[in-house]
Amino acid sequence: MSLREKKKYDTRNRIFEISGRLFKEKGFENTTVDEITKEAGIAKGTFFNYFPTKESLLHYFQEQKEEVIFNILESQMSLNAPAKEKVKNFFILLAEYYEKDKTLLRLLFLEHKRSIIASGQRSAGKQHWHERQQRFICILSDFLKEGVEKGEIKNRIDLKIASETLHAIYFHSLMKWLHSDTDCSFSGDLSARVDLVFEGIGE
Template identity: 30%
Template sequence: MQSLRERQKQRRRERIYRSAIQLFKELGFQQTTAAEIAKASHVSRGTFFNYYPYKEAVLLDYGKELLDRIWQESKAELEAGAPPLEVLYRFWERLAEASEHEIGRELLSHLAHELVNPDPERARAAYEALPLGERLAEILKPLKAAGKLRTDLSLERMANSIADTYLLAVLRWAGHTPHRSLKEELFKFLAIVLEGVLAR
């Protein structure tokens, strides 16, 4: 059972989080200040930083929430006996749609940059919040067990290679090819990587 104090802290964090995401979408990430987030969530600026040490940390919670939702759908499909490759394609499609339409180009760009942040502490926090490689490994695991993946590469290496294509596609799309569909770009990258990991 949570104490009253713990529940209050949880509700305060949720209020800060929801206010921040709403402001990011309305005003833009760069234009939104910590002071504005604090005002919208009825806390002090210092309290905001007690919960989130930097603005991008709010985006990590947002990305985690979406990834968790997508993973739960895919996990249910795996447990129901759906073919893993089909689950992978549907997982990838949901990820593309959430990235493009729910997160959006600007927020996605900042979120992706956290994964390559030159500050190792922040990069590690991003990878821990967004365990895309681990989720992909869970989907690929039955294929590995069935001998349908290469045997000279670890499951972790193959899953992380697919996860890295997501990051590369997102950064390229957000910065250089905004006129293209992120979903189409992601599936092109996935096709290339699967050529390299499926057993022949």
């Protein structure tokens, strides 16, 4: 690695670390780019050489988190269990991982989401978000498919609709939990909802 490359790498990392710390300490909105660059000992313009916007930082934090999450998930996915258990397990693993650091997650998730919405129709962030959802839904869909083959799930069910619905429930629980101040259990809430969808409401 040349000197130039090393410096670049270091600066980027420095911005990343400092902004991460400041965001946690003071919140995203209350941390200015000036503060970050001042603490990093660089000029304001330099910040924008590395990250196109202040919000884009969150995008990278998010990516870092996801790396970890998907590794956890993939290590558990090949378990031999009924489809319903697999789905629950999948959700609970995610939930437990999230429950470890609600504050950070709230920051990453809500601000990141906000930025995607704000940046309008076609943006890299939105694209990435969409892909992430698809990956999520695919995993669920695979579980359900297995379930159909094993006769645990009605075979007249549209797998796309079903896995999307499960995803919707996951998302809803997540949002509810993120917005709640009380410490209601995210994984417990999810579990009840998955049961409901598997059983059905109707008599």
